[in-house]
Amino acid sequence: MNLSFKTGDELILFLVLVTLVIFAIVILFVVFGIFRALKQIDAERSGKIVEAFSFDTWWKSLTGAVPLEKEEVILLNHNYDGIRELDNHLPPWWKYLFYATIVFAIVYMLDYHVWYSSPLQEEEYQQEVTVAQKQIEEYQAKNANSIDEKTVKLLVTDAKVLAKGKEIFTGKCVACHGALGEGGVGPNLTDEYWLHGGTINDVFKTIKNGVPEKGMIAWKATLKPNEMQDVSNYILSIAGTNPPNGKAPQGVKADSTATK
Ligand code: HEC
Missing domain, CATH: 1.10.760.10 (Cytochrome c-like domain)
Incomplete structure (x- = not known):
């Protein structure tokens, strides 16, 4: 991790960003808390039991898919010549993939744009140019050994x-x-x-x-x-x-x- 700031302005910008992110996380928790409280009230009114928050229920709620054994719950009430419709969510594998892209994006941003721990395109390009220049020099050095009195070049202006x-x-x-x-x-x-x-x-x-x-x-x-x-x-x-x-x-x- 490379946290070096070129100017004081960059440091201030970084601190402001960190503060904003912390704020956003706090607000997210508050909203989540209110949401659960409302759900609880709603459930109590209708006499349903809300499951206590656990990792397991949270994990399932991430996909929201209803397993096939329970498909009659989500069967829609119409029938087109025998073809019936399920009101299911996107398949779990699709949703997990989607969440994976979010995680990837965050890791990518931190890696390339916050910690600068991996080279950006331009830096990568420069690195490749350096390698290529070294190869050119090696090639020229190798070929230089094949110069003789017949192939020697007049380079009096170089x-x-x-x-x-x-x-x-x-x-x-x-x-x-x-x-x-x-x-x-x-x-x-x-x-x-x-x-x-x-x-x-x-x-x-x-x-x-x-x-x-x-x-x-x-x-x-x-x-x-x-x-x-x-x-x-x-x-x-x-x-x-x-x-x-x-x-x-x-x-x-x-x-x-x-x-x-
Ligand atoms: C120990 C003394 C000595 C050193 C050191 C020396 N030379 Fe010579 N060089 C001579 C002599 C003596 C001749 C004349 C040869 C002859 O009479 O045929 C000569 C001739 C030459 C000639 C030919 C000149 C002509 O009229 O055709 C060239 C070119 C030359 N030297 C280049 C060099 C270079 C380049 C170096 C260094 C890398 C060098 N010399 C180092 C003594 C030396």
């Missing part, structure tokens, strides 16, 4: 990809390529010259397999395919930034942003 790529670059690559990609032990990554090709596919391949004999590490063991895709895109995104102390160009001039 801020999320570039932010992740920059993070990886700062953490793993700056020691040899410089904080701004200006080069050091490794080549300048911001110029138009490439030793191993400047397309997204080439850059991905170089990062993945490295150039071990020249001191460039093969990153496939450390980075996930989607991480290599991110950092490849980051590298292509810093093309032409011309940072200070840039290392002299190495390799051949190539258009870095074109894919094969």
Whole structure:
């Protein structure tokens, strides 16, 4: 049960409602008492005996149905070619079902609208959306592992990809390529010259397999395919930034942003 009120007004509203409900119950009891008293007076006048109130009589009065053994009591006084009519109440099973719906409605109202113990439609929807988003992320994470130099995508305008790529670059690559990609032990990554090709596919391949004999590490063991895709895109995104102390160009001039 969750009885939290967002504002003082809600608390007052709740208290007013509770008071009203208590009032209604008291009035119901009073009316019931008067009703029984009147019935008693009526019975005494006509010389009938009113059964004392008990759970059993109350339970029977809920359906009011007359059992078949006593059907002559409720047989109506007409006869249509042998077809006669009983003035009986609705069958007990129908009435019990009806009372069950009332109980259900009260429980439902308390559960959903008074105690807020179960989620309403909108909350349920949000919960499902959260679950679905998690599934999407899992799916993407799983599929990210299938990226290779042939399927790698050019995403140099995707801020999320570039932010992740920059993070990886700062953490793993700056020691040899410089904080701004200006080069050091490794080549300048911001110029138009490439030793191993400047397309997204080439850059991905170089990062993945490295150039071990020249001191460039093969990153496939450390980075996930989607991480290599991110950092490849980051590298292509810093093309032409011309940072200070840039290392002299190495390799051949190539258009870095074109894919094969
Ligand atoms: C230990 C030093 C070192 C580290 C760390 C390093 N690199 Fe390199 N990288 C090199 C060297 C040296 C080369 C040049 C290889 C050659 O001469 O063929 C190179 C080349 C490259 C090239 C190819 C450049 C071209 O002109 O074709 C790319 C792309 C590259 N590195 C990306 C990265 C990325 C991304 C990281 C971090 C995940 C990284 N490197 C980390 C040393 C390093």
